[in-house]
Amino acid sequence: RQNHIGDWGTPFGMLIEHLLEVGEDSAEADLLKTDPNAFYQAARGKFDAAEAAQEAGAGTPGPEGGDFASRARQRVSTLQSGDAESLRIWTNLVELSKQYFHRIYDMLGVTLTDEHLAGESSYNDLLEAVCTDLEAAGIARISDGALCVFPEGFLGRDEQPLPLIIRKSDGGYGYATTDLAAIRHRTTTLGADRIAYVVGTAQELHFQMVFSVAREAGWLPEDVQAQHVKIGSVLGEDGKILRTRSGSSLRLMALLEEAVATARTVIEELRPDLPEAEREQIAHDIGIGGVKYADLSTAHDSDYTFDLDRMLALTGNTAPYLQYAVARIRSISRKAAAQGITAAAAPQVENDAERALALALLEFGPTLAAVGAEFEPHRLCAYLFSLAQAFTSFYEASPILKESDEGIRAGRLALAQLTEQVLVDGLDALGVNAPQQM
Structure with a gap:
Protein backbone atom coordinates (compact mmCIF):
# COMPACT_ATOMS: atom_id res chain seq x y z
CA ARG A 1 0.00 0.00 0.00
CA LEU A 112 -4.56 2.42 6.14
CA THR A 113 -2.01 3.18 8.88
CA ASP A 114 1.02 5.45 9.15
CA GLU A 115 3.28 2.65 7.95
CA HIS A 116 1.62 2.95 4.53
CA LEU A 117 2.55 6.62 4.12
CA ALA A 118 4.66 7.15 1.01
CA GLY A 119 3.82 10.65 -0.15
CA GLU A 120 5.66 13.15 -2.27
CA SER A 121 8.12 14.10 0.47
CA SER A 122 9.32 10.52 0.93
CA TYR A 123 10.96 10.62 -2.50
CA ASN A 124 12.92 13.82 -1.86
CA ASP A 125 16.32 12.12 -1.62
CA LEU A 126 15.72 10.42 -4.96
CA LEU A 127 14.91 13.53 -6.99
CA GLU A 128 18.42 14.66 -7.83
CA ALA A 129 19.26 11.15 -9.09
CA VAL A 130 16.21 11.32 -11.37
CA CYS A 131 17.54 14.55 -12.87
CA THR A 132 21.13 13.32 -13.13
CA ASP A 133 20.21 10.01 -14.73
CA LEU A 134 17.80 11.53 -17.25
CA GLU A 135 20.37 14.13 -18.23
CA ALA A 136 23.16 11.55 -18.49
CA ALA A 137 20.96 9.38 -20.71
CA GLY A 138 20.37 12.32 -23.04
CA ILE A 139 16.64 12.28 -22.28
CA ALA A 140 16.55 15.61 -20.38
CA ARG A 141 18.15 18.94 -21.34
CA ILE A 142 18.28 22.50 -20.12
CA SER A 143 15.64 24.81 -21.61
CA ASP A 144 15.20 28.41 -20.39
CA GLY A 145 17.13 27.55 -17.25
CA ALA A 146 15.01 24.54 -16.35
CA LEU A 147 15.81 20.85 -16.87
CA CYS A 148 13.15 19.45 -19.18
CA VAL A 149 12.18 16.36 -21.08
CA PHE A 150 10.31 16.73 -24.36
CA PRO A 151 8.58 13.35 -24.80
CA GLU A 152 7.76 12.46 -28.36
CA GLY A 153 4.26 13.15 -29.59
CA PHE A 154 3.30 15.86 -27.08
CA LEU A 155 2.75 19.30 -28.60
CA GLY A 156 1.52 22.57 -27.12
CA ARG A 157 -1.03 24.96 -28.61
CA ASP A 158 1.73 26.51 -30.69
CA GLU A 159 2.50 23.07 -32.15
CA GLN A 160 5.88 23.17 -30.42
CA PRO A 161 7.20 20.24 -28.33
CA LEU A 162 5.65 20.27 -24.86
CA PRO A 163 8.14 20.17 -21.97
CA LEU A 164 7.86 18.07 -18.82
CA ILE A 165 9.81 20.14 -16.30
CA ILE A 166 12.06 17.93 -14.18
CA ARG A 167 13.91 20.67 -12.29
CA LYS A 168 12.71 24.26 -12.17
CA SER A 169 14.95 27.19 -13.00
CA ASP A 170 15.11 28.08 -9.29
CA GLY A 171 16.40 24.58 -8.47
CA GLY A 172 13.10 23.30 -7.08
CA TYR A 173 11.27 20.15 -8.11
CA GLY A 174 7.68 19.66 -9.20
CA TYR A 175 5.18 16.84 -9.38
CA ALA A 176 6.77 15.41 -12.54
CA THR A 177 10.06 14.78 -10.73
CA THR A 178 8.33 13.16 -7.78
CA ASP A 179 6.08 11.02 -9.97
CA LEU A 180 9.10 9.77 -11.93
CA ALA A 181 10.98 8.96 -8.71
CA ALA A 182 7.87 7.20 -7.39
CA ILE A 183 7.29 5.09 -10.47
CA ARG A 184 10.98 4.12 -10.50
CA HIS A 185 10.75 3.13 -6.81
CA ARG A 186 7.56 1.16 -7.33
CA THR A 187 8.89 -0.92 -10.20
CA THR A 188 12.48 -1.46 -9.07
CA THR A 189 12.15 -1.59 -5.27
CA LEU A 190 8.56 -2.70 -4.67
CA GLY A 191 8.45 -4.94 -7.73
CA ALA A 192 5.09 -3.59 -8.85
CA ASP A 193 3.65 -5.05 -12.04
CA ARG A 194 0.48 -2.96 -12.02
CA ILE A 195 0.08 0.62 -10.79
CA ALA A 196 -3.22 2.50 -10.67
CA TYR A 197 -3.14 6.29 -10.33
CA VAL A 198 -6.56 7.31 -9.00
CA VAL A 199 -6.36 11.02 -9.73
CA GLY A 200 -8.60 13.71 -11.22
CA THR A 201 -9.34 13.71 -14.94
CA ALA A 202 -7.59 17.08 -15.34
CA GLN A 203 -4.22 15.39 -14.77
CA GLU A 204 -4.53 13.11 -17.81
CA LEU A 205 -1.88 14.89 -19.92
CA HIS A 206 0.54 15.01 -16.99
CA PHE A 207 0.39 11.27 -16.44
CA GLN A 208 0.60 10.47 -20.14
CA MET A 209 3.84 12.45 -20.28
CA VAL A 210 5.20 10.93 -17.06
CA PHE A 211 4.49 7.39 -18.29
CA SER A 212 6.09 8.19 -21.64
CA VAL A 213 9.28 9.52 -20.02
CA ALA A 214 9.42 6.61 -17.57
CA ARG A 215 9.14 4.13 -20.45
CA GLU A 216 11.91 5.90 -22.37
CA ALA A 217 14.15 5.87 -19.29
CA GLY A 218 13.55 2.17 -18.73
CA TRP A 219 11.91 2.73 -15.35
CA LEU A 220 8.54 1.51 -16.58
CA PRO A 221 9.15 -1.78 -18.44
CA GLU A 222 6.70 -2.85 -21.10
CA ASP A 223 5.46 -5.70 -18.92
CA VAL A 224 4.43 -3.28 -16.15
CA GLN A 225 1.00 -1.67 -16.43
CA ALA A 226 0.61 1.95 -15.32
CA GLN A 227 -2.87 3.40 -15.69
CA HIS A 228 -4.40 6.74 -14.83
CA VAL A 229 -7.81 5.91 -13.35
CA LYS A 230 -9.42 9.23 -14.13
CA ILE A 231 -11.77 10.59 -11.46
CA GLY A 232 -14.59 12.96 -12.32
CA SER A 233 -15.94 15.74 -10.13
CA VAL A 234 -18.57 15.77 -7.40
CA LEU A 235 -21.07 18.55 -8.06
CA GLY A 236 -23.32 20.53 -5.76
CA GLU A 237 -27.01 21.17 -6.34
CA ASP A 238 -26.03 24.23 -8.39
CA GLY A 239 -24.12 22.04 -10.82
CA LYS A 240 -20.77 23.46 -9.75
CA ILE A 241 -17.85 21.45 -8.39
CA LEU A 242 -17.85 20.96 -4.62
CA ARG A 243 -14.57 22.45 -3.48
CA THR A 244 -12.48 22.29 -0.33
CA ARG A 245 -9.36 24.15 -1.36
CA SER A 246 -11.23 27.21 -2.57
CA GLY A 247 -14.76 28.53 -2.42
CA SER A 248 -17.14 27.59 0.34
CA SER A 249 -15.86 25.42 3.15
CA LEU A 250 -16.74 21.75 2.80
CA ARG A 251 -15.52 19.23 5.34
CA LEU A 252 -15.76 15.53 4.62
CA MET A 253 -16.25 14.63 8.27
CA ALA A 254 -19.24 16.98 8.55
CA LEU A 255 -20.70 15.49 5.39
CA LEU A 256 -20.33 11.93 6.67
CA GLU A 257 -21.80 12.84 10.04
CA GLU A 258 -24.78 14.39 8.27
CA ALA A 259 -25.31 11.18 6.27
CA VAL A 260 -25.30 9.06 9.45
CA ALA A 261 -27.60 11.51 11.27
CA THR A 262 -30.07 11.48 8.36
CA ALA A 263 -30.08 7.68 8.32
CA ARG A 264 -30.52 7.65 12.09
CA THR A 265 -33.66 9.78 11.81
CA VAL A 266 -35.19 7.28 9.39
CA ILE A 267 -34.25 4.27 11.55
CA GLU A 268 -35.69 5.94 14.66
CA GLU A 269 -39.02 6.31 12.86
CA LEU A 270 -39.15 2.88 11.22
CA ARG A 271 -37.57 0.66 13.88
CA PRO A 272 -38.05 2.14 17.37
CA ASP A 273 -38.32 -1.46 18.61
CA LEU A 274 -34.62 -2.14 18.08
CA PRO A 275 -32.06 -1.61 20.87
CA GLU A 276 -30.30 1.76 20.90
CA ALA A 277 -26.86 0.32 20.04
CA GLU A 278 -28.26 -1.61 17.09
CA ARG A 279 -30.09 1.44 15.72
CA GLU A 280 -26.84 3.38 15.98
CA GLN A 281 -24.89 0.71 14.08
CA ILE A 282 -27.54 0.41 11.37
CA ALA A 283 -27.58 4.19 10.91
CA HIS A 284 -23.80 4.18 10.51
CA ASP A 285 -23.88 1.32 7.99
CA ILE A 286 -26.62 2.97 5.93
CA GLY A 287 -25.21 6.51 6.08
CA ILE A 288 -21.59 5.65 5.29
CA GLY A 289 -22.57 2.88 2.89
CA GLY A 290 -24.90 5.23 1.04
CA VAL A 291 -22.17 7.82 0.45
CA LYS A 292 -19.57 5.23 -0.58
CA TYR A 293 -21.93 3.41 -2.93
CA ALA A 294 -23.13 6.61 -4.61
CA ASP A 295 -19.54 7.50 -5.42
CA LEU A 296 -18.61 4.02 -6.66
CA SER A 297 -21.80 3.41 -8.63
CA THR A 298 -20.95 6.27 -11.00
CA ALA A 299 -18.36 5.63 -13.73
CA HIS A 300 -15.12 6.93 -12.22
CA ASP A 301 -14.45 9.40 -15.03
CA SER A 302 -17.95 10.92 -14.84
CA ASP A 303 -19.24 13.81 -12.75
CA TYR A 304 -22.18 13.33 -10.39
CA THR A 305 -24.31 15.55 -8.17
CA PHE A 306 -24.07 15.01 -4.44
CA ASP A 307 -27.64 14.35 -3.29
CA LEU A 308 -27.90 12.88 0.20
CA ASP A 309 -31.61 12.08 -0.12
CA ARG A 310 -30.98 10.02 -3.25
CA MET A 311 -27.96 8.29 -1.69
CA LEU A 312 -30.04 7.12 1.27
CA ALA A 313 -33.18 6.20 -0.69
CA LEU A 314 -34.57 2.68 -0.27
CA THR A 315 -35.41 2.54 -3.97
CA GLY A 316 -33.18 2.68 -7.03
CA ASN A 317 -29.51 1.77 -7.43
CA THR A 318 -28.48 2.69 -3.88
CA ALA A 319 -26.73 1.00 -0.98
CA PRO A 320 -29.86 1.07 1.25
CA TYR A 321 -31.83 -0.77 -1.46
CA LEU A 322 -29.23 -3.56 -1.52
CA GLN A 323 -28.82 -3.54 2.26
CA TYR A 324 -32.58 -3.91 2.60
CA ALA A 325 -32.55 -6.87 0.16
CA VAL A 326 -29.94 -8.59 2.36
CA ALA A 327 -31.92 -7.84 5.54
CA ARG A 328 -35.06 -9.20 3.89
CA ILE A 329 -33.40 -12.52 3.04
CA ARG A 330 -31.94 -12.78 6.53
CA SER A 331 -35.41 -12.23 7.94
CA ILE A 332 -36.71 -15.08 5.77
CA SER A 333 -33.91 -17.34 7.03
CA ARG A 334 -34.72 -16.51 10.67
CA LYS A 335 -38.39 -17.30 10.14
CA ALA A 336 -37.47 -20.53 8.35
CA ALA A 337 -35.20 -21.58 11.22
CA ALA A 338 -37.97 -20.84 13.71
CA GLN A 339 -40.26 -23.16 11.73
CA GLY A 340 -37.62 -25.88 11.48
CA ILE A 341 -37.16 -25.35 7.72
CA THR A 342 -33.65 -25.98 6.38
CA ALA A 343 -32.14 -25.12 3.03
CA ALA A 344 -31.19 -27.74 0.48
CA ALA A 345 -27.52 -28.49 -0.14
CA ALA A 346 -27.85 -26.75 -3.50
CA PRO A 347 -30.37 -24.38 -5.09
CA GLN A 348 -33.20 -25.92 -7.07
CA VAL A 349 -34.46 -24.33 -10.29
CA GLU A 350 -38.10 -25.02 -11.15
CA ASN A 351 -39.48 -21.94 -12.95
CA ASP A 352 -38.38 -18.97 -15.07
CA ALA A 353 -37.90 -16.60 -12.13
CA GLU A 354 -35.67 -19.10 -10.33
CA ARG A 355 -33.71 -19.72 -13.53
CA ALA A 356 -33.21 -15.97 -14.06
CA LEU A 357 -31.95 -15.56 -10.51
CA ALA A 358 -29.63 -18.57 -10.79
CA LEU A 359 -28.16 -17.26 -14.05
CA ALA A 360 -27.65 -13.84 -12.45
CA LEU A 361 -25.77 -15.44 -9.55
CA LEU A 362 -23.45 -17.18 -12.01
CA GLU A 363 -22.33 -13.78 -13.32
CA PHE A 364 -20.82 -12.70 -9.99
CA GLY A 365 -17.37 -14.22 -10.54
CA PRO A 366 -16.87 -12.89 -14.09
CA THR A 367 -18.22 -9.48 -13.06
CA LEU A 368 -15.84 -9.21 -10.11
CA ALA A 369 -12.89 -10.23 -12.31
CA ALA A 370 -13.81 -7.62 -14.94
CA VAL A 371 -14.19 -4.91 -12.30
CA GLY A 372 -10.71 -5.63 -11.00
CA ALA A 373 -9.18 -5.79 -14.46
CA GLU A 374 -10.73 -2.54 -15.66
CA PHE A 375 -10.82 -0.53 -12.41
CA GLU A 376 -14.58 -0.05 -12.82
CA PRO A 377 -16.43 -0.60 -9.53
CA HIS A 378 -19.59 0.92 -11.01
CA ARG A 379 -20.01 -2.33 -12.96
CA LEU A 380 -20.18 -4.26 -9.71
CA CYS A 381 -22.79 -1.83 -8.40
CA ALA A 382 -24.89 -2.29 -11.53
CA TYR A 383 -24.58 -6.07 -11.19
CA LEU A 384 -25.64 -6.11 -7.53
CA PHE A 385 -28.61 -3.86 -8.27
CA SER A 386 -29.68 -6.17 -11.10
CA LEU A 387 -29.24 -9.19 -8.83
CA ALA A 388 -31.42 -7.63 -6.11
CA GLN A 389 -34.10 -6.93 -8.71
CA ALA A 390 -33.90 -10.54 -9.92
CA PHE A 391 -34.37 -11.70 -6.33
CA THR A 392 -37.48 -9.53 -5.93
CA SER A 393 -38.98 -11.06 -9.09
CA PHE A 394 -38.06 -14.54 -7.86
CA TYR A 395 -39.58 -13.99 -4.42
CA GLU A 396 -42.83 -12.69 -5.89
CA ALA A 397 -43.12 -15.67 -8.24
CA SER A 398 -41.76 -18.32 -5.89
CA PRO A 399 -42.89 -18.03 -2.26
CA ILE A 400 -40.54 -19.80 0.11
CA LEU A 401 -42.13 -20.25 3.52
CA LYS A 402 -45.63 -20.79 2.09
CA GLU A 403 -44.53 -23.50 -0.35
CA SER A 404 -45.99 -26.87 0.68
CA ASP A 405 -43.57 -29.06 -1.26
CA GLU A 406 -40.67 -29.63 1.11
CA GLY A 407 -38.07 -30.21 -1.62
CA ILE A 408 -39.03 -27.14 -3.63
CA ARG A 409 -39.16 -25.05 -0.45
CA ALA A 410 -35.67 -26.18 0.60
CA GLY A 411 -34.31 -25.47 -2.90
CA ARG A 412 -35.80 -21.97 -2.95
CA LEU A 413 -34.39 -21.22 0.48
CA ALA A 414 -30.94 -22.32 -0.73
CA LEU A 415 -31.28 -20.01 -3.73
CA ALA A 416 -32.27 -17.12 -1.47
CA GLN A 417 -29.37 -17.71 0.91
CA LEU A 418 -26.90 -17.93 -1.97
CA THR A 419 -28.23 -14.57 -3.18
CA GLU A 420 -27.65 -13.15 0.29
CA GLN A 421 -24.06 -14.42 0.26
CA VAL A 422 -23.33 -12.86 -3.14
CA LEU A 423 -24.92 -9.53 -2.18
CA VAL A 424 -22.92 -9.42 1.07
CA ASP A 425 -19.66 -10.36 -0.66
CA GLY A 426 -20.28 -7.83 -3.42
CA LEU A 427 -21.06 -5.03 -0.99
CA ASP A 428 -18.02 -5.98 1.07
CA ALA A 429 -15.85 -5.64 -2.04
CA LEU A 430 -17.18 -2.06 -2.26
CA GLY A 431 -16.50 -1.42 1.42
CA VAL A 432 -20.19 -1.38 2.32
CA ASN A 433 -21.52 -3.29 5.34
CA ALA A 434 -24.90 -5.05 5.28
CA PRO A 435 -26.81 -4.81 8.60
CA GLN A 436 -28.50 -7.89 10.01
CA GLN A 437 -31.87 -6.13 9.90
CA MET A 438 -33.39 -2.85 8.80
Missing part, protein backbone atom coordinates in the same frame (compact mmCIF):
# COMPACT_ATOMS: atom_id res chain seq x y z
CA GLN A 2 1.26 3.47 -0.90
CA ASN A 3 -0.77 6.21 0.80
CA HIS A 4 0.32 9.40 -0.94
CA ILE A 5 0.23 11.78 2.05
CA GLY A 6 3.10 14.16 2.77
CA ASP A 7 2.82 16.71 -0.02
CA TRP A 8 5.16 19.64 -0.08
CA GLY A 9 4.29 21.43 -3.24
CA THR A 10 2.99 24.98 -3.55
CA PRO A 11 0.05 24.41 -1.14
CA PHE A 12 2.46 23.81 1.74
CA GLY A 13 4.48 26.84 0.70
CA MET A 14 1.30 28.89 1.12
CA LEU A 15 0.49 27.31 4.48
CA ILE A 16 3.93 27.85 5.98
CA GLU A 17 4.17 31.47 4.85
CA HIS A 18 0.67 32.23 6.10
CA LEU A 19 1.40 30.58 9.46
CA LEU A 20 4.59 32.60 9.87
CA GLU A 21 2.68 35.80 9.10
CA VAL A 22 -0.22 35.23 11.52
CA GLY A 23 2.03 33.69 14.20
CA GLU A 24 2.11 30.12 15.41
CA ASP A 25 0.51 31.12 18.73
CA SER A 26 -2.25 33.22 17.19
CA ALA A 27 -5.98 32.51 17.31
CA GLU A 28 -5.97 32.02 13.55
CA ALA A 29 -3.27 29.36 13.88
CA ASP A 30 -5.62 27.45 16.22
CA LEU A 31 -7.78 26.79 13.14
CA LEU A 32 -5.20 24.19 12.15
CA LYS A 33 -6.59 22.03 14.96
CA THR A 34 -10.28 22.90 14.70
CA ASP A 35 -10.86 23.68 11.01
CA PRO A 36 -7.68 23.18 8.95
CA ASN A 37 -9.60 23.72 5.73
CA ALA A 38 -10.55 27.26 6.80
CA PHE A 39 -6.88 27.99 7.53
CA TYR A 40 -5.91 26.68 4.12
CA GLN A 41 -8.56 28.78 2.39
CA ALA A 42 -7.23 31.90 4.10
CA ALA A 43 -3.74 31.10 2.82
CA ARG A 44 -5.10 30.31 -0.63
CA GLY A 45 -7.05 33.57 -0.73
CA LYS A 46 -3.92 35.51 0.11
CA PHE A 47 -1.95 33.63 -2.57
CA ASP A 48 -4.59 34.22 -5.27
CA ALA A 49 -4.84 37.91 -4.37
CA ALA A 50 -1.07 38.23 -4.61
CA GLU A 51 -1.06 36.47 -7.98
CA ALA A 52 -3.74 38.85 -9.28
CA ALA A 53 -1.83 41.86 -7.97
CA GLN A 54 1.36 40.70 -9.66
CA GLU A 55 -0.42 40.21 -12.97
CA ALA A 56 -1.90 43.69 -12.67
CA GLY A 57 1.53 45.13 -11.88
CA ALA A 58 0.32 46.30 -8.48
CA GLY A 59 2.16 43.84 -6.30
CA THR A 60 4.27 45.24 -3.47
CA PRO A 61 6.66 43.35 -1.19
CA GLY A 62 5.53 42.73 2.36
CA PRO A 63 3.30 40.46 4.42
CA GLU A 64 0.10 41.47 2.64
CA GLY A 65 1.52 42.48 -0.74
CA GLY A 66 1.87 40.73 -4.07
CA ASP A 67 5.16 39.30 -2.78
CA PHE A 68 3.30 36.55 -0.89
CA ALA A 69 2.95 34.30 -3.94
CA SER A 70 6.67 34.53 -4.72
CA ARG A 71 7.59 33.81 -1.12
CA ALA A 72 5.22 30.84 -1.00
CA ARG A 73 6.85 29.35 -4.08
CA GLN A 74 10.34 30.03 -2.73
CA ARG A 75 9.35 28.37 0.53
CA VAL A 76 8.81 25.12 -1.39
CA SER A 77 12.42 25.15 -2.61
CA THR A 78 13.61 26.06 0.91
CA LEU A 79 11.62 23.16 2.34
CA GLN A 80 12.88 20.70 -0.24
CA SER A 81 16.49 21.76 0.43
CA GLY A 82 16.14 20.64 4.06
CA ASP A 83 15.77 23.95 5.89
CA ALA A 84 15.28 23.01 9.56
CA GLU A 85 12.65 25.67 10.40
CA SER A 86 10.60 24.91 7.30
CA LEU A 87 10.78 21.18 8.03
CA ARG A 88 9.65 21.72 11.63
CA ILE A 89 6.55 23.64 10.57
CA TRP A 90 5.83 21.24 7.72
CA THR A 91 6.12 18.21 10.01
CA ASN A 92 3.62 19.78 12.40
CA LEU A 93 1.20 20.52 9.56
CA VAL A 94 1.44 16.94 8.28
CA GLU A 95 0.88 15.57 11.79
CA LEU A 96 -2.27 17.66 12.21
CA SER A 97 -3.45 16.46 8.80
CA LYS A 98 -2.84 12.81 9.72
CA GLN A 99 -4.90 13.16 12.90
CA TYR A 100 -7.82 14.40 10.82
CA PHE A 101 -7.34 11.71 8.18
CA HIS A 102 -7.36 8.94 10.77
CA ARG A 103 -10.72 10.16 12.07
CA ILE A 104 -12.00 9.98 8.50
CA TYR A 105 -10.48 6.52 8.02
CA ASP A 106 -12.19 5.27 11.17
CA MET A 107 -15.50 6.68 9.97
CA LEU A 108 -15.15 5.08 6.54
CA GLY A 109 -13.65 1.78 7.68
CA VAL A 110 -10.39 2.46 5.83
CA THR A 111 -7.56 0.30 7.20
